Each structure stands twice: as structure tokens, then as C-alpha cells.
Amino acid sequence: MSSNPTDGPIHTWFGLSYCNYQVLHRTLMQSMPIEWQERMVACLEELAAAYRHIEQPEGFKVEAAVTHIVNEMTEAELAEAGIEADWYGGETPPKELSGVELDEWRAQYEQDAPDYYRIGDGEEMDPHSRVLLPAADPVSHYNRGRTYIEPRPTP
Numbered sequence: 001m002s003s004n005p006t007d008g009p010i011h012t013w014f015g016l017s018y019c020n021y022q023v024l025h026r027t028l029m030q031s032m033p034i035e036w037q038e039r040m041v042a043c044l045e046e047l048a049a050a051y052r053h054i055e056q057p058e059g060f061k062v063e064a065a066v067t068h069i070v071n072e073m074t075e076a077e078l079a080e081a082g083i084e085a086d087w088y089g090g091e092t093p094p095k096e097l098s099g100v101e102l103d104e105w106r107a108q109y110e111q112d113a114p115d116y117y118r119i120g121d122g123e124e125m126d127p128h129s130r131v132l133l134p135a136a137d138p139v140s141h142y143n144r145g146r147t148y149i150e151p152r153p154t155p
Contacts, residue, residue, distance in 0.1 A: 021060075023062050025139045026142045027139055027140055027141065027142045027147045027149060028139060028149060030142060030145060030148075031147075031150070031151055032151055033151075063134050063137075064135050064136060064137035064138075065132035065133060065134055065135055066132070066133055066135040067131070067132060068081070068130065068131055068132075068133055069127075069129070069130055070083060070116050070125055070126070070127050070128065070129050070131060071113070071114075071116070071127035071128065073131075077133060078116075080133055081131045081133055082118060082119045082120060083116055083117070083118060083119065083125060083131070084116070084117050084118075084119050085114035085115075085116055086114050086115045086116070086117060087110050087111055088106075088109040088110060088111070089109065089111055089115070091109050093105045093106070093109075113127065
């Protein structure tokens, strides 16, 4: 076992992901047994006390999301994610082309696979990278402490 805290159980728990945060559902936590809640609160208070000297953000924006691989996304999903697929190597067809001429132009310039760019900063993206799109949260809102979801602990 490592004596370096950065290689300890938390690092192992996060696995090979590059996640920087762990988001916990309030509804699920407050549905746990009181003894569990007491331990959790004690750990959270201990963590907060240990890092009072570090500036913290005022808040976070957290939303449920689903993961998509860039080159597997539909045009609508790409647009929602702020990504543009460039099939023509940066070329734009002349505006005066007729339908047949436009088809010929596309046949001449179209690449086998598009290049992907973030709209806004123009940064090129790896077609195999993963992006998040907002999704509905399957866990009910805590509703001022009244929502309860029965935990099913594994033996």
C-alpha cells in the first residue's frame, strides 16, 4: 500500500477517470440510515475544516448529462454540444452554384471523415473524445427533505 496520500484510496476509487469532482445526490444521502448520515457529515465537516485556508468557489453548476463520442453524434447533438463537423477541409462552396454544380463541388472537396471544431474558439477536437450533453436526472429532487428513496444495501 502506498504511503503517498495522492495514491491512496480516493485515487483508487476514482479509477482511471480524469474526474475532478464527485457529485452526490442529496436525496440519496438523506435517504440513508441516520448512522450513515452522521458518519458522512462528520467526514464532510472534517474535509471542510482541513481546507478552510484554500479559497473556494461561491458555487457550482451541476447538471445530469450523458456521454457521447464526438464522431458518433448526430448533427443535432453536435450543435447542442457546440461542435462543428467540417467535411470540406475549411473550404466553403461558392454561393452561385446550381444544385448539380454543388453536388460536383461536394464530391470534389468532401473528405472521408470530418474534422471537428468547437464553435467559439475554433479548437480542433479529437473525433474519439467524449463530451457531455444535458439529460434528465433520474433521481427525484430532495423536495425540502421530504423525498425518500429506499436504500438497498448489498450484503
